[in-house]
């Protein structure tokens with residue numbers, strides 16, 4: 001179908017809403033002169049990388065709303081649909097600061113996505129297909145990374161390691177979702193068996209908060225993955241363990257301070273390598289501090305060869321094209337995490353995808369710990385040809401993305 005001539009923006013709004021942690025964030029809504037309408041909310045992180053753009057200007061969401069009224073609301077009326085680069089560039093100019101501290105990266109993210117969504121609607125296309133512009137068609141569905149146990153800043157009283165992950169791959173996306181849920185349940189069952197009297201809670205991303213140490217929690221995850229894998233739920237379903245260490249969160253004065261041990265840089269590289277080999281980890285995110293491009297490269301040379309383990313940069317890159325270019329030159333990682341609101345627009349996120357792709361690295365689209373129930377994230381791996389989607393296992397705001405993927409799959413069949 002050839003999209004008809006694009007319409008124009010007739011109205012934009014920005015409002016304060018709340019994320020899954022109950023913190024204020026923003027939602028943008030855009031109308032066109034032909035009566036289409038779309039809205040998008042922006043998520044928020046808790047373990048934020050230091051090189052992320054500012055989520056909100058100083059003074060918070062209220063100041064973002066004021067500045068939106070002063071610099072965007074009327075000025076963007078009349079802009080033509082269908083030119084994401086022009087829209088995002090105009091947003092950057094309206095902000096005028098390198099770290100988006102005038103409007104806030106969450107404001108630009110919500111607007112960038114609302115614009116993409118209303119364009120897709122005007123074209124009569126799903127978001128991913130509109131963004132892909134004829135590429136990645138038919139779509140390849142991503143491997144799913146789901147958070148089974150939470151620690152770090154996402155869980156009170158949990159281990160230091162932030163996320164104990166299952167990486168699920170299957171010929172059918174809904175089988176991968178089922179597999180992740182089964183591993184989550186199995187971990188819950190074992191925790192209850194082991195701590196019959198304890199009050200067991202869940203963290204910000206829906207994973208269990210384990211009352212165990214780092215190593216024991218990992219053993220629990222690995223063994224639960226194995227049990228469910230061995231059950232053979234579906235042909236071709238693969239459930240393998242991984243970690244997001246978010247190591248910058250427990251990096252103090254040059255050392256990695258765990259509750260059980262303190263390691264220097266070489267010690268940390270050796271420790272992560274040992275865990276990867278011993279437990280067959282297939283996904284290792286932010287194993288080192290966010291400034292240690294060289295240390296990442298050492299680890300990737302050891303465990304990432306041939307794509308055996310995905311070594312993923314999140315806080316290391318903060319979806320910043322310049323930092324990703326540096327990491328690709330140094331072979332710091334073989335995978336790059338994408339969070340639109342770390343950089344503020346879809347256009348810059350796409351630039352990161354291009355840099356990663358040119359270096360032969362994979363990309364993984366990711367949620368934030370504070371999410372909205374918006375489904376738009378599910379479209380990004382299809383649009384960008386990403387190998388992975390990281391969006392948790394349970395919780396309505398996480399399931400909204402997984403269910404959208406299931407919907408997209410059923411439309412393609």
Ligand code: PGA
Nearest residue numbers: 044045046047048368369
């Ligand atoms: P955040 O963390 O959304 O709280 O920043 C998620 C992650 O580190 O992947």
Ligand code: ZN
Nearest residue numbers: 244246285314
């Ligand atoms: Zn991370």
